[in-house]
């Protein structure tokens with residue numbers, strides 16, 4: 001850690017964790033803590049807690065936890081240094097210039113260079129589109145598609161020329177070296193064939209991250225070349241599964257839902273028509289990472305995919321992903337038009353808005369698709385359809401939701417509600433049974449698993465002892481006679497114990513955030529936060545408490561003694577340890593039951 005501990009502590013103190021997290025998660029006060037829906041896993045009732053007193057957060061559902069730095073690191077995928085800079089900025093604290101390790105410096109430099117290079121490329125393409133002679137046909141193409149100059153500028157559209165190395169020469173002229181260009185995914189460096197641009201003769205769509213930085217490009221070929229759309233490869237800046245085209249604008253639209261469409265052109269024409277909440281995946285299928293990204297901004301996603309077979313397939317794939325992420329998925333009907341653009345051109349934005357208002361619930365859409373696969377005039381086929389529908393409905397876990405869908409489906413497909421409900425109940429039983437079976441199915445035993453369980457068991461007592469000390473520091477004077485920080489063998493526990501024992505020795509209360517701040521690794525923060533958040537099963541019976549605590553102390557001390565015995569060559573020390581071991585085995589604490 002290269003910034004002083006005092007400075008880091010100051011940054012933490014000046015950023016109240018409840019205030020910071022409130023900016024990302026809606027929190028409600030409950031007792032001494034604040035609760036909200038966890039942003040790190042999908043849940044329906046809040047188990048994500050933030051404590052102003054402890055200045056830490058912890059999720060009782062998935063175990064994510066940490067201090068204010070850890071939250072920003074997890075949520076925004078930042079390094080510790082970046083989180084520190086962000087929080088210092090919020091609090092108006094100026095950070096002194098820093099020496100980085102050579103590796104950190106190299107990485108930071110590479111990212112910076114790539115950011116600037118992408119920006120330069122975007123400017124180059126944009127200029128080509130607007131001002132170059134050859135850019136004319138790209139301008140004509142966009143004009144033909146009805147894209148206004150305002151939108152061209154808003155999205156920074158561009159044109160990659162016919163020259164095979166126009167951009168390469170431009171970037172070299174700006175002083176970038178082949179070594180820097182090599183990892184940009186903008187050009188291909190080839191010592192034999194010569195270096196050439198990745199994109200040529202294409203309309204260019206700069207892809208921006210939520211912070212408006214160009215991280216990659218999509219390019220549509222002019223004419224009939226293949227592939228029709230080409231995207232940047234992934235780079236240190238560009239992760240296709242965690243970005244969406246247009247999200248940099250859509251996230252600020254303040255609409256209650258996001259419109260997910262197929263491609264760049266759909267997004268642009270929707271934004272042009274005033275639907276500034278439209279986004280699209282980046283040339284690949286919709287991913288879980290993208291769903292989680294959307295969940296930060298909305299609860300509902302409306303799919304506006306093409307009305308052809310491929311669009312229906314894409315919707316059927318996206319809906320379960322949305323559900324998994326805890327988002328409500330709806331499907332917009334574009335029929336008889338092919339895509340959003342065609343519909344708006346033919347009937348105006350009011351018609352599109354109307355379609356949007358009447359978007360179908362995802363599950364009903366799935367049932368409609370199922371319906372069309374069966375011949376409804378044939379009794380056997382019709383029966384088969386009703387069975388398949390009941391199976392699908394039986395998968396809905398929440399009863400209220402399931403009943404609502406059974407009723408809606410019965411109505412929509414003209415089946416007797418009672419019959420459908422009976423069928424759903426029948427399949428439901430089997431389904432729940434199967435799920436329970438999966439849950440309890442034991443996985444085969446392997447050496448690795450045995451080892452993992454052993455480590456887990458060994459780390460249990462030290463962890464419990466630390467948690468106990470945090471929750472009930474009054475036991476410290478007695479514990480201190482037997483246990484020293486060095487008895488905590490695991491490095492993380494050892495560090496926490498050192499700090500805690502030091503605070504307790506000085507008669508200070510234990511302040512979780514003050515200890516958490518010393519750990520800069522997100523994984524470590526999470527583990528320490530778990531220590532501070534575990535609730536002990538506190539027995540009302542003092543005798544039971546003494547027994548449990550003695551047992552824990554004994555296990556921790558014995559493990560520590562045995563560890564030393566395997567490492568010492570000193571015979572006198574060995575004998576001392578044997579004597580200690582005998583004594584510890586008889587240890588019987590009387591704290592609660594005096």
Ligand SMILES: [Zn+2]
Nearest residue numbers: 038041059062
């Ligand atoms: Zn969680």
